[in-house]
Amino acid sequence: MKRGILIWAVSAIVYLGLVIAGYSLFATVNPKNNEQTKHVDHDQAKMDNQEGHQAHEGRTNKASDVTPKVSYANGEITIELKDKNKHVPELEVSHEKQMHLIVVSSDLKKYYHLHPEKKNNGLYSLKHNLPDNAYKIFVDIKPKGLNYTANPIKLNVGKIHQKHNRNDLDVDLELTKTIKGQTVELISQSFEANKEITLNFNVKDAKPDPYLGALGHVVILDEDGEKYIHVHPVADDKTVFKTQFNKPGVYKIWAEFKFGERVNVYPFVIEVKE
The missing domain is CATH 2.60.40.10 (Immunoglobulins)
Incomplete structure (x- = not known):
């Protein structure tokens, strides 16, 4: 009886060892499994961050539940x-x-x-x-x-108004504008479609006052006045904005900054390329 129990115990241990060895061999032969899991998690986090950024800009790919x-x-x-x-x-x-x-x-x-x-x-x-x-x-x-x-x-x-036709905007060759004595320059490395773009507004030795909870507001429309983007600064103490253009074309930017009791609106027309 004791001999039978001993044989059974040894067999169980050998079987368990074979299972562990087989699993280890499978993991060694297929190292991509863990990497794929990590990659999926990373991609999901990236998607979540993108959705948050789009919502911040007032944009979403989902159907709208509210029609004003x-x-x-x-x-x-x-x-x-x-x-x-x-x-x-x-x-x-x-x-x-x-x-x-x-x-x-x-x-x-x-x-x-x-x-x-x-x-x-x-x-x-x-x-x-x-x-x-x-x-x-x-x-x-x-x-x-x-x-x-x-x-x-x-x-x-009113009775006299322009039709809602496509506009032919002139792209600004100089991205420096002066409104009511205050100059602002738009600085960007490039304007390319489907890439994150940094819009850096140099306020020329001045600091805007907080306006509606931020140092500035930027609204962007495409040439047809159909694609709407509204972005805010990347930090509380910077006049730097980040956004993305899904398509090439001509866009108009309105940058709003407050100086004292006055809010200046700086218009810029840019061309986004492929």
Whole structure:
């Protein structure tokens, strides 16, 4: 009996040793398994970071759950918000405001950065006189728990206005602009599609004052006024911004900086190449 138990124990130990050896041999022959797992984890983290960066810029590839309606009458802009279920969405505060309203004329010459206030039943409004023209409106918001993309909304004011046609913007040969005595220079190594671009704004021996929770704001539109990008500085003490252009083409940049009680808007037209 004891001899049988001894034989069984020895057999079990030998079998266990063979299993361990076989697994070790498999791991040695297939070293890529662990590397692939690490690579997948790294890629997922990279995707998560990219999604966060896109949300910061007001961009997302997902379908929007909220479609704003914009109207204008008697010098007042009104925005109505409803989600896909006809409910009123709750908005997060982003850079000190629940809503940033970017209004540009269709020829991209006029630019306004406004902040309508909440009224009731999903209505936001603001008194602001718009000259007769064709405009594109971007309602920049962060609805809680909902996907959202700031798409252009066409708005015609008055009887005489420009049509919403493609613009022929002249690319700036000199990226230095002076507004109300304060000069700002846009410095960038290159403007290439599908690469992270650094936009460094040299404010020429001056330091902007904090404005809406940041040292500056940058809004970018493509030549058609369809592709909207809104970015903020990479740090609280720098006028440096990072973004990405998905397609080559001509883009217009509006850089906003506050000096004292005055907010200057610096327009730049750039060409993004392949």
